[in-house]
Amino acid sequence: MKITFEELRHFLEVQFPQGASYGTLQKLGDGWAEMKLNVDEEHLRPGGTVAGPAMMGLADVTMYAALLSRIGLVPLAVTTNLNINFLRKPVAHAPIWARATMLKVGRTMGVGEVFVYSEGVEEPVAHSTMTYSIPPEK
Amino acid sequence: MKITFEELRHFLEVQFPQGASYGTLQKLGDGWAEMKLNVDEEHLRPGGTVAGPAMMGLADVTMYAALLSRIGLVPLAVTTNLNINFLRKPVAHAPIWARATMLKVGRTMGVGEVFVYSEGVEEPVAHSTMTYSIPPEK
Amino acid sequence: MKITFEELRHFLEVQFPQGASYGTLQKLGDGWAEMKLNVDEEHLRPGGTVAGPAMMGLADVTMYAALLSRIGLVPLAVTTNLNINFLRKPVAHAPIWARATMLKVGRTMGVGEVFVYSEGVEEPVAHSTMTYSIPPEK
Amino acid sequence: MKITFEELRHFLEVQFPQGASYGTLQKLGDGWAEMKLNVDEEHLRPGGTVAGPAMMGLADVTMYAALLSRIGLVPLAVTTNLNINFLRKPVAHAPIWARATMLKVGRTMGVGEVFVYSEGVEEPVAHSTMTYSIPPEK
Numbered sequence: 226m227k228i229t230f231e232e233l234r235h236f237l238e239v240q241f242p243q244g245a246s247y248g249t250l251q252k253l254g255d256g257w258a259e260m261k262l263n264v265d266e267e268h269l270r271p272g273g274t275v276a277g278p279a280m281m282g283l284a285d286v287t288m289y290a291a292l293l294s295r296i297g298l299v300p301l302a303v304t305t306n307l308n309i310n311f312l313r314k315p316v317a318h319a320p321i322w323a324r325a326t327m328l329k330v331g332r333t334m335g336v337g338e339v340f341v342y343s344e345g346v347e348e349p350v351a352h353s354t355m356t357y358s359i360p361p362e363k
Numbered sequence: 364m365k366i367t368f369e370e371l372r373h374f375l376e377v378q379f380p381q382g383a384s385y386g387t388l389q390k391l392g393d394g395w396a397e398m399k400l401n402v403d404e405e406h407l408r409p410g411g412t413v414a415g416p417a418m419m420g421l422a423d424v425t426m427y428a429a430l431l432s433r434i435g436l437v438p439l440a441v442t443t444n445l446n447i448n449f450l451r452k453p454v455a456h457a458p459i460w461a462r463a464t465m466l467k468v469g470r471t472m473g474v475g476e477v478f479v480y481s482e483g484v485e486e487p488v489a490h491s492t493m494t495y496s497i498p499p500e501k
Numbered sequence: 502m503k504i505t506f507e508e509l510r511h512f513l514e515v516q517f518p519q520g521a522s523y524g525t526l527q528k529l530g531d532g533w534a535e536m537k538l539n540v541d542e543e544h545l546r547p548g549g550t551v552a553g554p555a556m557m558g559l560a561d562v563t564m565y566a567a568l569l570s571r572i573g574l575v576p577l578a579v580t581t582n583l584n585i586n587f588l589r590k591p592v593a594h595a596p597i598w599a600r601a602t603m604l605k606v607g608r609t610m611g612v613g614e615v616f617v618y619s620e621g622v623e624e625p626v627a628h629s630t631m632t633y634s635i636p637p638e639k
Numbered sequence: 640m641k642i643t644f645e646e647l648r649h650f651l652e653v654q655f656p657q658g659a660s661y662g663t664l665q666k667l668g669d670g671w672a673e674m675k676l677n678v679d680e681e682h683l684r685p686g687g688t689v690a691g692p693a694m695m696g697l698a699d700v701t702m703y704a705a706l707l708s709r710i711g712l713v714p715l716a717v718t719t720n721l722n723i724n725f726l727r728k729p730v731a732h733a734p735i736w737a738r739a740t741m742l743k744v745g746r747t748m749g750v751g752e753v754f755v756y757s758e759g760v761e762e763p764v765a766h767s768t769m770t771y772s773i774p775p776e777k
Contacts, residue, residue, distance in 0.1 A: 241408065247416065267381050277423050277442045278385065282416030304415045305748070306720050306770060308446045308584040310612050310630055312605040328628055329588045333747065334719070334772075336586050338614075338628065352604055352614065354586055354630060356720060356770070358748075443610070444582050444632060446722040448750050448768055450743045466766055467726045471609065472581070472634075474724050476752075476766065490742055490752065492724060492768060494582060494632070496610075517684065523692065546655065553718045554661065554696030561691050580691045584722045 226255045227297040233258075233290060236298050241286075248283045248323065250290055256327040258290035261344075263320050275315040275343075275350075283323045284309065284339040284353040291325035292335045292357050301360045302335070309353040316343040321350070333359050364393045365435040371396075371428060374436050379424075386421040386461065388428055394465040396428035399482075401458050413453040413481075413488075421461045422447065422477040422491040429463035430473045430495050439498045440473070447491040454481040459488070471497050502531045503573040509534075509566060512574050517562075524559040524599065526566055532603040532613075534566035537620075539596050551591040551619075551626075559599045560585065560615040560629040567601035568611045568633050577636045578611070585629040592619040597626070609635050640669045641711040647672075647704060650712050655700075662697040662737065664704055670741040672704035675758075677734050689729040689757075689764075697737045698723065698753040698767040705739035706749045706771050715774045716749070723767040730757040735764070747773050 228236075230253045241247060248262035262268070262283045270276035285304055292302060315321060322344060327337040334356060341351040366374075368391045379385060386400035400406070400421045408414035423442055430440055453459060460482060465475040472494060479489040504512075506529045517523060524538035538544070538559045546552035561580055568578055591597055598620060603613040610632060617627040642650075644667045655661060662676035676682070676697045684690035699718055706716055729735055736758060741751040748770060755765040 246405070267384070270379065272439050272441070276420075277445065278416055278420035281419045281423075281445070282414075285415050285419075301410050303410070304449055306446070306448050306586075307415065307419070308444070308630065308722060310444050310582075310604070310632065311442055312612055328586070328625065336588055336628070349604065352612070352630065354584065354628065356586065444724075446584060446768065448720075448742070448770065450750055466724070466763065474726055474766070487742065490750070490768065492722065492766065494724065522681070543660070548715050548717065552696075553699050553721065554692055557695045557699075557721070558690075558692035561695075577686050579686070580725055582722070582724050583691065583695070584720070586720050587718055 226294050228293060232298065233293055240300060247286045253290065253294055256291060256295055257325060258287050258294060259322060259324045260287040260290060261320050261322050264318060269317065273317045275317065275321060277311060280321060280341050280351050281307065281309055283321060284341055285355065287323040287325040288337050288339055288355045288357065291327050291337055292330065295327060295330045296359060299359065302357050304355055305358045306356040307353060309351055311351050313348060313350045315350040316346060320344045335359060364432050366431060371431055378438060385424045391428065391432055394429060394433055395463060396425050396432060397460060397462045398425040398428060399458050399460050402456060407455065411455045413455065413459060415449060418459060418479050418489050419445065419447055421459060422479055423493065425461040425463040426475050426477055426493045426495065429465050429475055430468065433465060433468045434497060437497065440495050442493055443496045444494040445491060447489055449489050451486060451488045453488040454484065458482045473497060502570050504569060508574065509569055516576060523562045529566065529570055532567060532571055533601060534563050534570060535598060535600045536563040536566060537596050537598050540594060545593065549593045551593065551597060553587060556597060556617050556627050557583065557585055559597060560617055561631065563599040563601040564613050564615055564631045564633065567603050567613055568606065571603060571606045572635060575635065578633050580631055581634045582632040583629060585627055587627050589624055589626045591626040592622065596620045611635060640708050642707060646712065647707055654714060661700045667704065667708055670705060670709055671739060672701050672708060673736060673738045674701040674704060675734050675736050678732060683731065687731045689731065689735060691725060694735060694755050694765050695723055697735060698755055699769065701737040701739040702751050702753055702769045702771065705741050705751055706744065709741060709744045710773060713773065716771050718769055719772045720770040721767060723765055725765050727762060727764045729764040730760065734758045749773060
């Protein structure tokens with residue numbers, strides 16, 4: 226692993242001025258990461274459930290964490306494609322978790338998948354795949 | 364058109380307790396909608412640019428608006444699939460605009476596409492397609 | 502499981518007049534399926550590798566098989582969305598395998614994911630997610 | 640435009656040993672292309688309609704043509720992501736057409752969208768977006 230859990234957690238806090246509104250890092254391995262989002266009013270939508278964008282934001286940042294575990298602290302790695310299927314209605318006020326796993330990390334591109342869960346529920350609420358573009362080293 | 368601009372703008376304000384953080388409705392037609400997001404600190408990401416989730420949130424709500432122009436004020440229409448390609452780096456502090464157009468509105472499902480722009484720039488910064496599930500009428 | 506391996510293999514042979522050009526069923530479980538495609542000239546593309554459409558066709562039919570394991574022999578279940586990431590160059594003349602797993606099977610819709618492999622190679626060559634629409638029972 | 644219609648039509652015929660089974664080039668412009676597939680038995684599926692993989696194959700090759708109009712005859716440009724929404728049932732024995740338009744052509748990557756139609760029907764039967772990876776020049 227190119228970075229430690231503490232290094233990445235600190236990096237994410239510095240880079241994202243929004244603080245914990247995208248979620249916080251919980252676990253980190255070689256090519257995978259887990260993050261958690263404490264759902265509050267700003268994350269809800271009509272129907273009393275978690276808004277899609279809150280799940281997409283959490284999925285996106287969790288994939289970013291999984292990618293950085295492999296390539297180190299590269300701020301300018303950016304998402305180029307994201308696909309997400311919303312599978313089940315999340316529990317309205319329970320935290321949501323995301324677990325991202327890299328499927329490939331190449332020289333210029335990383336692809337991975339993310340499962341999103343409501344805390345305490347076994348079946349996933351969403352599943353996403355993403356491509357990140359990795360900037361060339363100077 | 365099943366609803367007026369004013370009805371939808373009011374509906375969105377009531378339904379989304381987050382206020383303007385997903386964007387505000389600018390124009391509405393039969394099967395299409397335009398929304399605008401005033402980008403501030405909460406929407407930025409490393410690299411001094413607009414965060415992907417801010418663009419995804421705007422795209423998602425704009426498609427919701429375009430769909431409701433056809434089916435009326437159905438709060439429980441929900442996104443089931445979203446795919447987005449990020450094409451160019453948005454201007455950091457310029458507002459972003461989204462224009463959504465429905466490709467199909469069936470009885471149980473609506474599919475459409477959204478272009479996202481930085482204000483004042485002709486080339487799109489992102490392009491998204493989405494599927495919404497329409498709940499059965501009672 | 503709603504059907505047996507033999508029933509499904511026979512059903513696929515009857516329904517697809519193209520015979521084995523999409524692949525043949527190898528294994529079937531509750532909510533999953535494996536199929537294999539013997540790659541020949543018609544499946545190749547510039548660069549001496551397996552064409553994307555051959556992998557997409559195999560992935561699509563394998564997901565169909567996985568879905569039918571749950572809902573029975575429903576010919577009119579149709580794909581509504583397919584997303585695929587091509588991860589690595591397949592071996593040109595080796596067979597390709599697909600393994601599909603359902604993530605959700607609802608009343609009107611099934612969502613699943615498929616990994617595609619070159620025979621004998623551990624890392625996947627492609628990963629796909631799909632939504633199938635399930636027609637209402639008469 | 641980097642190539643002529645005749646150059647590309649000849650290139651596609653040489654590169655794809657399958658002949659016209661993916662479709663034939665009809666029109667070519669700067670950043671766009673149109674292709675047509677004469678549907679026969681090999682392209683059908685249960686329900687008496689055009690198989691998804693036939694539409695995906697046509698969409699994929701049409702995007703390849705649109706990309707090559709911008710970058711010239713680069714055989715090793717390959718699809719890295721494809722997303723497709725199937726919107727309506729195609730007419731079973733009518734030809735299908737695809738029109739691809741590039742949304743961005745960068746140095747290493749091209750992104751575009753494709754509409755697929757049944758001949759003589761105005762509403763599209765499918766809509767696809769794709770990313771092509773462009774190999775570095777030697």
